[in-house]
Amino acid sequence: MIVLGVESSCDETGLALYDTERGLLAHALHSQIAMHQEYGGVVPELASRDHIRRTLPLFHQTLQQAAMTQEQIDAIAYTQGPGLAGALLVGASFACGLGMALDKPLLGVHHLEGHLLSPLLASTPPEFPFVALLVSGGHTQLMRVDGVGQYTLLGETLDDAAGEAFDKSAKLLGLPYPGGAAISLLAEQGNPAIHQFPRPMLHSKDFNFSFSGLKTAVLTAVKKYPEPISDTDKANVARGFVDAIIDVLTAKCISALKQTGLKRLVIAGGVGANRQLRTALNAAAARKRFQVFYPELEFCTDNGAMIAFAGAMRLKKNPALATRDYGFNVRPRWPLHELSAA
């Protein structure tokens, strides 16, 4: 079964073709980051308009890469939510129009399920069950995953998401949006002994997170330096921030593994690309004897491959999920726990 995946929830347009027999056949992506950068964040209306421009060319590019015709597609999976309403509508209406034209069935995919299952696209995928840490731009959740559609929330952030904390702290240091990767790079030059920032909820005995206080600590530190803040001071603040957030993320993963008794940890979402996080988790894995799995770097942030894959996994379990009801709807707010079991 060949599934077309369409992702348009935020500022990436992603198309992909996944074959349940042969794996990922092709994928194409356009990131709007450069377009939104001058505004310091995603402008929803600009995002929608750009998805309209990009979707069809990327679709053709994906078909060409896979050396396939559109008639060979068996089903279309599109991101139904959560995300920006206008952006979601572009992908959904494209998927529905194509489905109707080709007489192919459709499936609306939950964006976070896409992220969550993305590590299974890697060359050495984890087996179920596992503990998953989803760390993206809009979410930070620890979950127990027993299979496709079997997700138990263990804990989540009470305020900012991890990616958001990275981006907001980066902005305080004058780095362009989204600054997650940039602040991480800067931190590598910083001295770890200068700033000891708080580790919010490190000892809270649950699996919840809170990052807004950490962001305030960064702001307070930045304000103490005379303007303009020097590159060395910036790097030291970045280092303090990264060390604090990685400490918390790592510690909570370890306690979630301990509490569930599981030996496999899976990281998903954009912050999963972070080098310091990977280093800390790999070290913990060696020390505590668990296995840790990551998505391929290119599939950490939004992409069509994870949507095609999540759609294919669901359809494999339950082909009846595919619908020829082309009256699409999107769900900008869609808690993962409201997602039906596969």
Ligand code: ATP
């Ligand atoms: P959601 O999936 O929750 O709706 P999103 O789709 O915007 O949010 P992703 O695409 O998964 O989130 O990830 C984007 C986030 O990942 C941004 O906040 C970005 O700064 C962060 N990020 C990407 N690379 C890195 C990195 N190397 N280090 C830290 N953060 C990073």
Ligand code: MG
């Ligand atoms: Mg994005």
Ligand code: FE
């Ligand atoms: Fe995402």
